[in-house]
Amino acid sequence: xxxxxxxxxxxxxxxxxxxxxxxxxxxxxxxxxxxxxxxxxxxxxxxxxxxxxxxxxxxxxxxxxxxxxxxxxxxxxxxxxxxxxxxxxxxxxxxxxxxxxxxxxxxxxxxxxxxxxxxxxxxxxxxxxxxxxxxxxxxxxxxxxxxxxxxxxxxxxxxxxxxxxxxxxxxxxxxxxxxxxxxxxxxxxxxxxxxxxxxxxxxx
Amino acid sequence: xxxxxxxxxxxxxxxxxxxxxxxxxxxxxxxxxxxxxxxxxxxxxxxxxxxxxxxxxxxxxxxxxxxxxxxxxxxxxxxxxxxxx
Numbered sequence: 001x002x003x004x005x006x007x008x009x010x011x012x013x014x015x016x017x018x019x020x021x022x023x024x025x026x027x028x029x030x031x032x033x034x035x036x037x038x039x040x041x042x043x044x045x046x047x048x049x050x051x052x053x054x055x056x057x058x059x060x061x062x063x064x065x066x067x068x069x070x071x072x073x074x075x076x077x078x079x080x081x082x083x084x085x086x087x088x089x090x091x092x093x094x095x096x097x098x099x100x101x102x103x104x105x106x107x108x109x110x111x112x113x114x115x116x117x118x119x120x121x122x123x124x125x126x127x128x129x130x131x132x133x134x135x136x137x138x139x140x141x142x143x144x145x146x147x148x149x150x151x152x153x154x155x156x157x158x159x160x161x162x163x164x165x166x167x168x169x170x171x172x173x174x175x176x177x178x179x180x181x182x183x184x185x186x187x188x189x190x191x192x193x194x195x196x197x198x199x200x201x202x203x204x
Numbered sequence: 205x206x207x208x209x210x211x212x213x214x215x216x217x218x219x220x221x222x223x224x225x226x227x228x229x230x231x232x233x234x235x236x237x238x239x240x241x242x243x244x245x246x247x248x249x250x251x252x253x254x255x256x257x258x259x260x261x262x263x264x265x266x267x268x269x270x271x272x273x274x275x276x277x278x279x280x281x282x283x284x285x286x287x288x289x
Contacts, residue, residue, distance in 0.1 A: 049224055053221070108251055
């Protein structure tokens, strides 16, 4: 079958490294999530203080998207994300703020992030994207799920490009792999190729 | 005492609202907290209401009151002092 779509570029954030198309654009020996995000922000995002108000999942997603979208002119970009932990990392923090009836101070700023898809909203705000989006929660990275949904969106002309991938944070463990699907590009948009790129970046 | 409260408010706001790269010394007592000043948003306003309750035992009966109370560090400090008098 002829391939209709391609992967234009991909990014990865893991183990203190941010890479684009397999090439590191940021590295740190810091291991805790907060420090890694702060240092990566100062080098790759810079002038967006709202970043520090976001939950960990949104920070990770925004960072992984930033290196792919900062020079992107197309705004009709849908998003199809996935992860394992959903917003559990933030949900726990919120639960801590409401579990004690005598010290019951639910934080509005934490509460607004107790849904995984808020991460895509933050990316949309930063890059002024108004588009379709969907967030799947699954046990492990599944190219088939993402590719079928992505191709449906593009077949139906719902988007010119689709930002897809995996953005997962839970208890200091973090892993992001995003890629842009377009009508032209370097890599064929197939499940095997998506899997290869995902694993390639994990072998760095 | 008054300036102690204002300094305390500045430090609490920076910490509670995750204002990265802003120091207490950079916030003037009469700087607007919203809009062109510190650039706080509506969620920040809710956080400030929680902060008044949690740290100073002051419950805002009407959240719309917040608009005037949270104009600046000066107005916040004056409101806290008046509430505790």
